[in-house]
Amino acid sequence: MPQQSIPTNDAPVYVVQLTDSHLFADAQGTLLGMNTRDSLQRVIDRVREEQPRIDVLLATGDLSQDGSEESYTCFRELTATLQAPARWLAGNHDEPLPMEKAAQGTELLNPVLDIGNWRILLLNSAVPGSVPGGLDEGQLQLLEQSLKDAPERHHLICFHHQPVSINCAWMAPIGLRNAEALFAVLDGFPQVRALLWGHIHQEWDQQRHAVRLLASPSTCIQFEPGSEDFKVGEQAPGYRWLRLHTDGSIDTGVSRVRDFAFTVDYAGDGY
Structure with a gap:
C-alpha cells in the first residue's frame, strides 16, 4: 500500500502519472474494442505492486471518453485505492462541468501544488469543441505568474496536448497549436525542469535545452510510434513514474501491464 508522507527538502518527490x-x-464501455475501465484497473494494480510510495498522482487529461459525471466518479473511485494526493487536468475528450461536479469538495482541480523543493503546475490546454489544443491568455498568465512567484522551486509543468513534433504525421495537426507562446514564457525562467503531457498514447522522452519533454502511455489503447496514419499499437497499457530530486534532476520510466492480450476492433467505437 502506498505510503502517505510529505517529502522533506532533502527527499525526492514520488510521482505517478496516469493519462488518457x-x-x-x-462499465462495459469499450474504445476500439478495449474495455477502458478494466484496462485502467489493470494499470492501477500494477502501480500498487511497484510503487510503495506515491506523493502525487497526476491525471493528465482524457479521463473520460463520453464526458459523463459517472465516468469521472468512476475514475476518482478507482484511483482512490492508491491512497495518494491527486490532481487532474482536462483533455480534449473531457467535459468541464461533469468533471468539476465529480471533483467537488476536493483539491483535484487545483492547478498549483508545492511539494518538497518542487512546484507542479497543471495547465488546461483543452479547447471546447476542438481536438487540437491551445493555451489561452489566462493559462499563459497563470504559467508566468507561477514561475515568477516561485523562483526558488523547480517546476514540473503539465498539460494534455503535445507541444513538439513526435514524428507521427497524423497527430501533428491535433497537438498544441500555440506551442511557440508556451516556449516564449518558459525560456525566460531557468527553474523549469520538465514538461509532462498525455494525448499521444505513447512514450516520449526528449530534451529541449535544459528542459525534459515527457509523455506517457495511455491506460488503455496505444498509438503506434512513428506512424504516418492513425494506427493502434500492440503495446500494453501503462503509466509513468517520476522521482523529482531536490537538486532539480529527474529519474523517470514507464511501466506496462504484463500478460495483456488485445485485438483492436476498428469497427468498434472510435477514438
Missing part, C-alpha cells in the same frame, strides 16, 4: 483513460459511464 477514456472511461465511460457504462
Whole structure:
C-alpha cells in the first residue's frame, strides 16, 4: 500500500502519472474494442505492486471518453485505492462541468501544488469543441505568474496536448497549436525542469535545452510510434513514474501491464 508522507527538502518527490483513460459511464464501455475501465484497473494494480510510495498522482487529461459525471466518479473511485494526493487536468475528450461536479469538495482541480523543493503546475490546454489544443491568455498568465512567484522551486509543468513534433504525421495537426507562446514564457525562467503531457498514447522522452519533454502511455489503447496514419499499437497499457530530486534532476520510466492480450476492433467505437 502506498505510503502517505510529505517529502522533506532533502527527499525526492514520488510521482505517478496516469493519462488518457477514456472511461465511460457504462462499465462495459469499450474504445476500439478495449474495455477502458478494466484496462485502467489493470494499470492501477500494477502501480500498487511497484510503487510503495506515491506523493502525487497526476491525471493528465482524457479521463473520460463520453464526458459523463459517472465516468469521472468512476475514475476518482478507482484511483482512490492508491491512497495518494491527486490532481487532474482536462483533455480534449473531457467535459468541464461533469468533471468539476465529480471533483467537488476536493483539491483535484487545483492547478498549483508545492511539494518538497518542487512546484507542479497543471495547465488546461483543452479547447471546447476542438481536438487540437491551445493555451489561452489566462493559462499563459497563470504559467508566468507561477514561475515568477516561485523562483526558488523547480517546476514540473503539465498539460494534455503535445507541444513538439513526435514524428507521427497524423497527430501533428491535433497537438498544441500555440506551442511557440508556451516556449516564449518558459525560456525566460531557468527553474523549469520538465514538461509532462498525455494525448499521444505513447512514450516520449526528449530534451529541449535544459528542459525534459515527457509523455506517457495511455491506460488503455496505444498509438503506434512513428506512424504516418492513425494506427493502434500492440503495446500494453501503462503509466509513468517520476522521482523529482531536490537538486532539480529527474529519474523517470514507464511501466506496462504484463500478460495483456488485445485485438483492436476498428469497427468498434472510435477514438
